[in-house]
Amino acid sequence: MHYTCPLCKTENKIDADFNIVEYVCRSCSNLIDISKNTSTKVVKKPIESVVLEVGQKGIINEVEYSVAGIIIRKYGSDIFWREYYLKDYKGNNAFLSESDGHWVFLKSIHKEDVKRKSWNSLVVEFNLLNYRRYETTECHIHSAAGFFEDALDFGLSTYKEYVNGTQMISEEKSNGETQYFFGQHISKYKVKKAFKIQNLPNYTGIGIVQPYYVNVKQMINIFCVAALLICLLQLYVYTTRTNYPVFEQKIKFEDVKNKEMVSKSFTLSGGSAPLKVKVYSGVDNSWANVQLSLVNESTNEIVYTSKDIEQYHGVEGGESWSEGNTTEEFNLCGVSSGKYHFLISAERQEPLFSNDSSSASVSEGGVTITKDPSGFINVVNSNTQESVSFGDLKTLENDQSSFGSLIRKTFEGKNLDSLLNVKPLPATPEPATDTNSVDIKATWLPVSFWNFSIVLILMTVLVIGCYWGRHLFNVSKWKNSSNSPYPQS
Structure with a gap:
């Protein structure tokens, strides 16, 4: 469909089929009444953190939507949030609401499906779930763009938001009518992927239907399965291990x-x-x-x-x-x-040497000569406490040092070979003692329950920590609400 602005003659197009009552000219920003083809007023162009464009297409939950209109609502003097009006190929409505980087995907629901406990109750029921009122907000349209099937009400509108976890019921009173919307948190990354957007507003604070960072129930289910597998593995190891x-x-x-x-x-x-x-x-x-x-x-x-x-x-x-x-x-x-x-x-x-009982020795003049069965000669001067070892007797006899001279002078005329004649002992195995042997013992370690226990303890601590963290998260989420279910300090 396309419409030509009666004022600036700019052609305004949208690839959607629904009954349009008003549209905002993309060039001169005049709000055009279709039935009269005249301008009812000039509206501001939405520029405050707007990331989608009129006519842009995106797929959410396997349904393709076109952005039919954009409205920026203002609360107080400086609080804004953005509403994107979406249409699928059948003409069904859906809405994307973004505030402080937090996104909610909404659809219209029948008033009769929302049940109140009493006329002044803070709780409403929808599809057997209770929703607690978060806040009542009065706002007005600050700027707008696109095509609309209902006339825009620039007067004061009242929003009541009821929250249950990541879901909400939004009650809008505008132009004397009351409408209800069911909304769910939608990740900004899902919006970015759906509409192929390069940049999105950053998160600020905690959104009223923002989920906790961890799905605690899912984590408990995973941990329970993991704990069961660990227990079965531990039982297998315990029953099959050779512990000796x-x-x-x-x-x-x-x-x-x-x-x-x-x-x-x-x-x-x-x-x-x-x-x-x-x-x-x-x-x-x-x-x-x-x-x-x-x-x-x-x-x-x-x-x-x-x-x-x-x-x-x-x-x-x-x-x-x-x-x-x-x-x-x-x-x-x-x-x-x-x-x-x-x-x-x-x-x-x-x-260094061994004083074997089978060794032969001879002493004279303060000099002691010892020959062990292997043929090594050890000479000790008891006066000076010096000692020298020789590989055999011939080496000793040919030694030209002072030690050799002392031995020849001391044992002059004596046959050292006959004095130190020691028959080699038959080769007998030396008994193993602590000093000439090593004891080696290898043990297949018994089953340890330490790793098993520490994993279960860490899992339990992590679950408790996530529960506590989720409590603090929800307290922070509700701190801006006058109807918080948590005590406010």
């Missing part, structure tokens, strides 16, 4: 020196969990190192770790001190079920 030591062995350092030992296999069953490893060696003012590789026999995946065991002590300045420990513990995290074995290697700080 899976590997324990004492290993001599000499058996794994410069090589790896393959341990016996062990099986882990149940859900993934840490494997706790404890290593012990009786180090004393020395150190030891243990290297472990956990091998999954099904996938050949290897987890490598290395741990130092150190223990030192002494006396300094008359005070005893100590540091380190003979025991170290660590976890291999996230080990899944399956069949495993360890690859083990270890080493320790070797002692």
